[in-house]
Amino acid sequence: MAVRLSDKDADFEARFQTLLSGKREVSEDVDQVVRAILEDVRERGDAAVLEYTVKFDRLDAASMAELKVSEAEIDAAMTQVPQSTIDALMLARDRIQSHHARQMPKDDRYTDPIGVELGSRWTAVEAVGLYVPGGLASYPSSVLMNAVPAKVAGVERIAMVVPSPDGALNPQVLAAARIAGVSEIYRIGGAQAVAALAYGTETIAAVSKIVGPGNAFVAAAKRRVFGTVGIDMIAGPSEVLVVADADNDPDWLAADLLAQAEHDAVAQSILITDSADLATAVEEAVERQLKTLPKAEIAGASWRDFGAVIVVEDLDGAMPLVNRIAAEHLELAVADPDAMLEKVRNAGAVFLGRYTPEAVGDYVGGSNHVLPTARSARFSSGLSVLDFVKRTSILKCNAENLRQIGPAAIALGKAEGLDGHARSVAIRLNL
Amino acid sequence: MAVRLSDKDADFEARFQTLLSGKREVSEDVDQVVRAILEDVRERGDAAVLEYTVKFDRLDAASMAELKVSEAEIDAAMTQVPQSTIDALMLARDRIQSHHARQMPKDDRYTDPIGVELGSRWTAVEAVGLYVPGGLASYPSSVLMNAVPAKVAGVERIAMVVPSPDGALNPQVLAAARIAGVSEIYRIGGAQAVAALAYGTETIAAVSKIVGPGNAFVAAAKRRVFGTVGIDMIAGPSEVLVVADADNDPDWLAADLLAQAEHDAVAQSILITDSADLATAVEEAVERQLKTLPKAEIAGASWRDFGAVIVVEDLDGAMPLVNRIAAEHLELAVADPDAMLEKVRNAGAVFLGRYTPEAVGDYVGGSNHVLPTARSARFSSGLSVLDFVKRTSILKCNAENLRQIGPAAIALGKAEGLDGHARSVAIRLNL
Missing domain, CATH: 3.40.50.1980 (Nitrogenase molybdenum iron protein domain)
Incomplete structure (x- = not known):
């Protein structure tokens, strides 16, 4: 039975505060293990990933190519999943697509009152890695929710990783990947899969961003590779x-x-x-x-x-x-x-x-x-198209408007002790 | 003298790759120190911050109130800074404001072809912490670049922290804070300041997001409090x-x-x-x-x-x-x-x-x-108004359109082994 509170109780604020601050998660300290796996994969590539996959997933492959899910395997998965589920996934895909298309930010380019041109230009991330958990939390709906916004954003390559402990792979997840337009699928997981996506191996080209939920090892690995690649929130x-x-x-x-x-x-x-x-x-x-x-x-x-x-x-x-x-x-x-x-x-x-x-x-x-x-x-938002695009800001001065705002830049450069900054403006204005 | 490459050289790709992957930063391993400071401030609040401020900044204050920069101190700073610098900061502030106002995302609310209402609603983060380094990299322009977009976004409270080793504080930074509309300023820094902002103390109310550059200790602290609060990128x-x-x-x-x-x-x-x-x-x-x-x-x-x-x-x-x-x-x-x-x-x-x-x-x-x-x-963008707002997504079905799309939700809930999900839809449709 859940706890019952009433805002008329004298101790309400204290009990509400306890409810708010209650920790529901035990954070496992897996950071040292994860660090070692990341370094190993970074150095030895495919060979390291293969070894960890034997060790953690009891899956013995001769090469990474063997761990890549073939089109024939996905075809087979599509026939194994009941048509009613396929139809529901396709309805979901279409509705996610329509909604997320409205989130696409627009480029902006304008000239301000003194003639300086400014703007913002949005481009898609080129390659995204999608982590899909194996076992219990291997949800086809999550594949759609992560991959479809990336496709809408214009991401060219979506590389999915999903561990298949003892070889078991959820056919619904493969079907969802096909329906969402995922480009490549590898049956690898854990920190070794995150490392392969972040650093690249002989077989798997590095991506620029990694999204998708995972266990404590995956979360720790994502935190560690953040900076080398982008990551989504830690759920x-x-x-x-x-x-x-x-x-x-x-x-x-x-x-x-x-x-x-x-x-x-x-x-x-x-x-x-x-x-x-x-x-x-x-x-x-x-x-x-x-x-x-x-x-x-x-x-x-x-x-x-x-x-x-x-x-x-x-x-x-x-x-x-x-x-x-x-x-x-x-x-x-x-x-x-x-x-x-x-x-x-x-x-x-x-x-x-x-x-x-x-x-x-x-x-x-x-x-x-x-x-x-x-x-x-x-302080944060749900996943959206914005997570798969990035903005480049644009600035364009001509001689005339540089003459107008340049002196203030020179003043601030000098005030900050950055004379080289000041000089790069002054030299163009013969100041 | 810089290295010279030519794309006609036989070894160009290898040399270009070396240029790309060259590490320019030595990452100090300060994580254990930072973890201890964060825990200490979380537990002991003001008292811990005061102790670390004596230890690291050689600044002995009787209370946190003493470390809060007063309006009179900011008034004094405004008179110490040359008028030409003040004018340049105000020009910068106005131009940053105009440009960033165009970045404010628009709410969206619409009804789809089958009558489901969807939308996105943007709201500002309520309180933001702004870290400003002391010493060499204490730049007034950075205060503007961080605080002005937050103000444009509608952030109600901007709490700034800036260490003042041996009591020294850059008056330009205080002037920039005034010009940008910062709400509160504390002369504290390092991991202890990040902890105070993230967890709150008796004197400093916790914020929801922390932005601004800092040294290795500050960066490590920001990484650690990420989740409790939002952070900007690690520069x-x-x-x-x-x-x-x-x-x-x-x-x-x-x-x-x-x-x-x-x-x-x-x-x-x-x-x-x-x-x-x-x-x-x-x-x-x-x-x-x-x-x-x-x-x-x-x-x-x-x-x-x-x-x-x-x-x-x-x-x-x-x-x-x-x-x-x-x-x-x-x-x-x-x-x-x-x-x-x-x-x-x-x-x-x-x-x-x-x-x-x-x-x-x-x-x-x-x-x-x-x-x-x-x-x-x-994979990422420069700081913008988007860093200070968050999006809530909106969904509204009526009985009729729930009848249309509900069965697909039921199918997927069951396919994922989440019968409770399926039931919450079915019960409304008498299915």
């Missing part, structure tokens, strides 16, 4: 915050809370409501639904250890709490969700109204499901 | 690439190469030209100008150790080299720079034509001077 455990008025079906809300909880025993589901009766009804519905949920063990643990029900005096007054939680997923199951949205400052994604369960956004809504976790919506 | 040594045709004044180009070189002995200046005569003339001009440059020792070391002159058959054919270098600053000193710009894929900022020395962009051009170094322009 923490998932979370949902449901804000609900009294006029909700408790079973719907319970289903939403459990959909989040079933991801991970350290996932977090929070309900904020102004109705103590609804709160109780939802708590009861959660217990009832847990009985028939296949992932009841995980979801039950998450709800028991990290779930919370917060009863507030009024929902509008609770918006500061919502913004402090800065949830990855925020459902506004209220009569006028758009009015409430105006007061939302920090959230990864908002799901408006009673007919928008968060799971729609996970799959087919069109928006991205890679979102900022652990309160990082205070 | 490496600065670099310029000048692409020049024969029709250039060698003295102008030499001045530009040295302006970059004077930053740091590990800065890098590269010239690419199709004229061997110009190459030689520039090399000679560099030697000549070094004789009268105040920072000749630094600039000379940079040019000798990391400078390069590359003579190519034709400039258009050299564009792939330009894109592989992915320079922080790229000058196109050619007859038709706009045509050449079309072929630039990777660069932090491009300076077009013969009258746009890079130093203009450092100060008064209006574009940002915080730019991706060390080839990271392949």
